[in-house]
Amino acid sequence: MYIGIDLGGTNIAVGLVNEEGKILAQDSTPTLNQRPYTEIVADMARLAKKVTEEAGYTTDDIRAIGIGSPGTVDNDNGVVVYANNIALDHARVAEEFRKYIDKPVNLENDANAAAYGEYIATGNGAKSFVFITLGTGVGGGVVLDGKIYRGFNSAGGELGHITLVHDGEPCTCGRKGCWESYASVTALIRQTKKAMEEHPESLMHKIAEENQKINGRTAFEAAKQGDPAGEAVVKQYIRYVADGISGIVNIFQPEKLVIGGGISKEGDYLLKPLEEFVKENDYNKHMPRTKIEIATLYNDAGIVGAAMAAAGNLSV
Amino acid sequence: MYIGIDLGGTNIAVGLVNEEGKILAQDSTPTLNQRPYTEIVADMARLAKKVTEEAGYTTDDIRAIGIGSPGTVDNDNGVVVYANNIALDHARVAEEFRKYIDKPVNLENDANAAAYGEYIATGNGAKSFVFITLGTGVGGGVVLDGKIYRGFNSAGGELGHITLVHDGEPCTCGRKGCWESYASVTALIRQTKKAMEEHPESLMHKIAEENQKINGRTAFEAAKQGDPAGEAVVKQYIRYVADGISGIVNIFQPEKLVIGGGISKEGDYLLKPLEEFVKENDYNKHMPRTKIEIATLYNDAGIVGAAMAAAGNLSV
Numbered sequence: 001m002y003i004g005i006d007l008g009g010t011n012i013a014v015g016l017v018n019e020e021g022k023i024l025a026q027d028s029t030p031t032l033n034q035r036p037y038t039e040i041v042a043d044m045a046r047l048a049k050k051v052t053e054e055a056g057y058t059t060d061d062i063r064a065i066g067i068g069s070p071g072t073v074d075n076d077n078g079v080v081v082y083a084n085n086i087a088l089d090h091a092r093v094a095e096e097f098r099k100y101i102d103k104p105v106n107l108e109n110d111a112n113a114a115a116y117g118e119y120i121a122t123g124n125g126a127k128s129f130v131f132i133t134l135g136t137g138v139g140g141g142v143v144l145d146g147k148i149y150r151g152f153n154s155a156g157g158e159l160g161h162i163t164l165v166h167d168g169e170p171c172t173c174g175r176k177g178c179w180e181s182y183a184s185v186t187a188l189i190r191q192t193k194k195a196m197e198e199h200p201e202s203l204m205h206k207i208a209e210e211n212q213k214i215n216g217r218t219a220f221e222a223a224k225q226g227d228p229a230g231e232a233v234v235k236q237y238i239r240y241v242a243d244g245i246s247g248i249v250n251i252f253q254p255e256k257l258v259i260g261g262g263i264s265k266e267g268d269y270l271l272k273p274l275e276e277f278v279k280e281n282d283y284n285k286h287m288p289r290t291k292i293e294i295a296t297l298y299n300d301a302g303i304v305g306a307a308m309a310a311a312g313n314l315s316v
Numbered sequence: 317m318y319i320g321i322d323l324g325g326t327n328i329a330v331g332l333v334n335e336e337g338k339i340l341a342q343d344s345t346p347t348l349n350q351r352p353y354t355e356i357v358a359d360m361a362r363l364a365k366k367v368t369e370e371a372g373y374t375t376d377d378i379r380a381i382g383i384g385s386p387g388t389v390d391n392d393n394g395v396v397v398y399a400n401n402i403a404l405d406h407a408r409v410a411e412e413f414r415k416y417i418d419k420p421v422n423l424e425n426d427a428n429a430a431a432y433g434e435y436i437a438t439g440n441g442a443k444s445f446v447f448i449t450l451g452t453g454v455g456g457g458v459v460l461d462g463k464i465y466r467g468f469n470s471a472g473g474e475l476g477h478i479t480l481v482h483d484g485e486p487c488t489c490g491r492k493g494c495w496e497s498y499a500s501v502t503a504l505i506r507q508t509k510k511a512m513e514e515h516p517e518s519l520m521h522k523i524a525e526e527n528q529k530i531n532g533r534t535a536f537e538a539a540k541q542g543d544p545a546g547e548a549v550v551k552q553y554i555r556y557v558a559d560g561i562s563g564i565v566n567i568f569q570p571e572k573l574v575i576g577g578g579i580s581k582e583g584d585y586l587l588k589p590l591e592e593f594v595k596e597n598d599y600n601k602h603m604p605r606t607k608i609e610i611a612t613l614y615n616d617a618g619i620v621g622a623a624m625a626a627a628g629n630l631s632v
Contacts, residue, residue, distance in 0.1 A: 072602045082602040128468050142567075144460065151569025152444050153603035161599045162563030165482050166498070166556065175562070175597045182482070240482065246491070247478030251458075251567065253467025281491045283477045286388045286398040287469035 001057060003048045003065040003101075004307030006110065009033050009085045012040065014047035015300070016055050017307035021120040023300060025055040037080075037091040045100030064104040066310030067093060068113030068302045075154040078107045106310035110302055112148045112157055115141025116312075117305025118258045121297045126255035130248060131295070132159060133261035134241065137172070138180040142252065148309060160184070164244055179244035185216040185262055188237050192219045195233045203227035216262055220269065238270060242277035249290050250283045260295030267294055317373060319364045319381040319417075320623030322426065325349050325401045328356065330363035331616070332371050333623035337436040339616060341371040353396075353407040361416030380420040382626030383409060384429030384618045391470040394423045422626035426618055428464045428473055431457025432628075433621025434574045437613045442571035446564060447611070448475060449577035450557065453488070454496035458568065464625060476500070480560055495560035501532040501578055504553050508535045511549045519543035532578055536585065554586060558593035565606050566599045576611030583610055 004023075006013040008031060015026035027047050031040060044067070052059055071083025078094020094105035108116070115131035123129045123143065132140040138160030142149040150156050160180035161173050168177025169187070181187055192214055196204050203222040208214045219237070222230025241263075249257065263270060275292050282289060297304055320339075322329040324347060331342035343363050347356060360383070368375055387399030394410020410421035424432070431447035439445045439459065448456040454476030458465040466472050476496035477489050484493025485503070497503055508530055512520050519538040524530045535553070538546025557579075565573065579586060591608055598605060613620055 072600065074603070126468070128472075144465075149460075149568075152442070152571035153569050153600060153605075155600035155603045156444075156567065156569035158566040158569075158599040161566040162478060163559050164479055166480050166484075166559055168482075173599050175599075177559075243479050243482055243493075248567075250474040250477040251472065251564075252465075253469050253472035253474075255468035283474040283489050283491075284388065284469060284471035287390070287471045289469075 001061045001063060002307035002311050003052070003062055004303035004305070004310075005044050005048070005065065005067040006113070006302030006306060007031065007040070007044070007067060007069045007086070008110070009070065012044055012047065013299075013303055014044060014051055015303035015307065016051045016057065017304055019311070021117075021304050021308050023303060025051040026303060027051050031086065033086045035087070037088050037093065038096055040086070041093060041096040042100065045097060048101060059101050059103070062101065062103050064106065064310040064314050065097060065101065066106045066108065066113065066306030066308070067097070068108050068110040068306040069093065070110050072155055073107055073109045075107060075150055078105055080107070104310065104314060106306075106313045108148065108306060108309050109154070109157070111139035112141040112150065113305035113309060114260065114301040115157070115305065116143055116148050116309045117297050117301035117303070118260060118295050119143040120304055120308045121301070122258055122293060122295070123256060128252055128254040130159070130252055130254040130257045132245065132248070132257065132259050134183060134185065134259065134263035135261035136184060136186055138184050138244070147312065159248060162244065162247065164240060179240075182240040183237070183244055187240070188216050188219065188263070189214055191233050191237060195219070195229050199229035202229035204230050220266055224269070235273070238273050239277060241270075242274045243281070245274065245292070246278045246281040249278055253284060254290050256291045256293065258293050258295050260298065260301065264294050317377045317379060318623035318627050319368070319378055320619035320621070320626075321360050321364070321381065321383040322429070322618030322622060323347065323356070323360070323383060323385045323402070324426070325386065328360055328363065329615075329619055330360060330367055331619035331623065332367045332373070333620055335627070337433075337620050337624050339619060341367040342619060343367050347402065349402040351403070353404050353409065354412055356402070357409060357412040358416065361413060364417060375417050375419070378417065378419050380422060380626040380630050381413060381417065382422045382424065382429065382622030382624070383413070384424050384426040384622040385409065386426050388471055389423055389425045391423060391466060394421055396423070420626065420630060422622075422629045424464065424622060424625050425470070425473070427455035428457040428466065429621035429625060430576065430617040431473070431621065432459055432464050432625045433613050433617035433619070434576060434611050435459040436620055436624045437617070438574055438609060438611070439572060444568055444570040446475070446568055446570040446573045448561065448564070448573065448575050450499060450501065450575065450579035451577035452500060452502055454500050454560070463628065475564060478560065478563065480556060495556075498556040499553070499560055503556070504532050504535065504579070505530055507549050507553055511535070511545050515545035518545035520546050536582055540585070551589070554589050555593060557586075558590045559597070561590065561608070562594045562597040565594055569600060570606050572607045572609065574609050574611050576614065576617065580610050
């Protein structure tokens with residue numbers, strides 16, 4: 001039995017996870033991201049005990065705890081080195097957590113944890129596996145031979161921060177033209193707004209009014225109803241997504257590549273044109289091809305991945 | 317003792333390599349790339365025996381043979397599946413070679429072999445290592461935990477075929493805007509010619525005339541002599557190179573990244589501005605950084621890497 005903790009800017013989600021990666025019980029509490037990290041860790045431990053007991057177990061049944069945290073994580077030492085929107089700089093999270101439950105703690109970057117969760121859920125033991133999230137940003141992770149790839153400094157796997165347009169749109173990371181600044185939901189909203197300005201006749205205006213906001217679904221909804229401006233936005237957006245994925249396929253030729261995040265809920269409407277683009281742009285024309293799928297765990301990926309990564313780190 | 321063979325479109329280069337990755341003897345012969353592959357393999361074996369005997373050994377002293385071949389290589393079966401400019405499609409190279417010298421044969425893609433050679437020479441056991449060649453194309457390879465990363469279909473590691481400019485210059489691979497189509501020598505020559513057309517006053521004209529050709533050094537030579545148009549070409553070219561490398565660093569955060577190929581002979585003139593760009597554009601601001609260096613083996617990387625990869629495949 002393992003505890004998986006997904007620490008987000010808004011909520012702390014905690015789950016009790018069995019050896020097969022199934023969540024037996026889960027709960028969450030607001031992060032209140034500006035308070036001292038020791039309080040955040042105390043809440044993590046409190047919830048970990050709560051879900052364990054609710055499922056009829058005690059902390060003696062826990063073999064290890066996995067925590068996925070935003071920011072730069074020093075996996076070897078269980079320290080969050082830097083995080084953007086939580087007061088976690090140089091936070092000795094693993095050590096602090098063990099004051100409450102004295103079991104092995106494995107700390108991962110949250111995107112790497114989510115990638116590992118999807119690997120457990122949909123990877124089928126693929127020797128090489130890439131997970132990509134299309135959310136507020138573009139993130140992801142790489143699992144090779146069943147292990148999270150972290151780079152030598154545990155800062156690797158920032159798949160959204162490769163160039164898609166040299167000297168293009170400014171990215172939140174400080175670079176220009178990152179894939180993230182074309183393929184994130186944030187970028188899609190920007191693209192949608194621009195098309196709406198250019199097309200006052202577009203159905204997107206009516207859809208945005210009904211929903212009282214412009215979001216990542218506005219253009220997709222319009223496109224599905226045959227709106228030409230909406231279709232153009234979606235078509236170009238999918239090309240941005242696919243062009244980045246195509247490069248990642250050329251680098252890794254992973255056995256499987258899984259797409260998660262809010263946009264992935266568009267399912268085949270996203271996947272089919274994307275697969276076609278990637279197939280046409282695959283450098284590999286003569287060997288078996290990467291399977292591309294939609295993620296299955298969604299919000300649970302972080303909990304499952306954190307727990308299972310802790311399990312994996314025990315066995316080595 | 318190992319044999320390393322670097323099969324190129326023009327020459328077959330064969331070396332006798334010791335356990336430490338040093339070449340003890342080497343020789344080469346023209347590939348004559350349109351003849352049947354069985355004849356090419358016969359020449360490989362003939363040269364392998366020749367260099368072995370010249371160094372005072374016999375084929376009994378050979379533990380394994382490594383061959384680096386262009387194209388798509390099925391490493392598991394020792395078969396070249398497809399090659400662009402040598403008649404090697406579905407060539408059972410490993411099996412054919414063993415008719416002459418019956419020792420274990422390991423077949424690699426040539427860029428992967430070269431990457432492994434540089435890893436042996438300059439990697440110092442780096443846990444993660446990336447090699448990039450700036451030549452006619454942009455190629456490279458990735459070595460993780462001392463093993464060549466090949467992807468599930470042994471077609472991985474095509475580092476030059478990630479996008480640098482969405483919908484940009486057509487690439488020889490069929491994609492648009494590949495990093496290769498901005499950062500290869502071929503691309504640099506295109507960029508140089510364009511600048512020469514725009515700047516009839518540029519020193520590049522005189523340099524090209526003296527050398528009787530425009531090549532990858534024309535703009536660099538002009539820039540070093542203070543020619544503004546030459547400086548502009550070199551500055552932009554290095555930005556193209558660095559932007560791609562920056563993305564690769566964000567993905568892999570490799571302990572070391574080594575740059576080879578013709579352009580790498582520019583040394584610090586290339587490396588210093590490149591390092592500065594990569595540092596500024598590194599997503600990782602808080603952990604140790606990737607070391608970037610110039611390759612040391614140049615043309616010998618293929619022989620050494622093929623031989624040492626064969627040695628590595630024996631030990632597992």
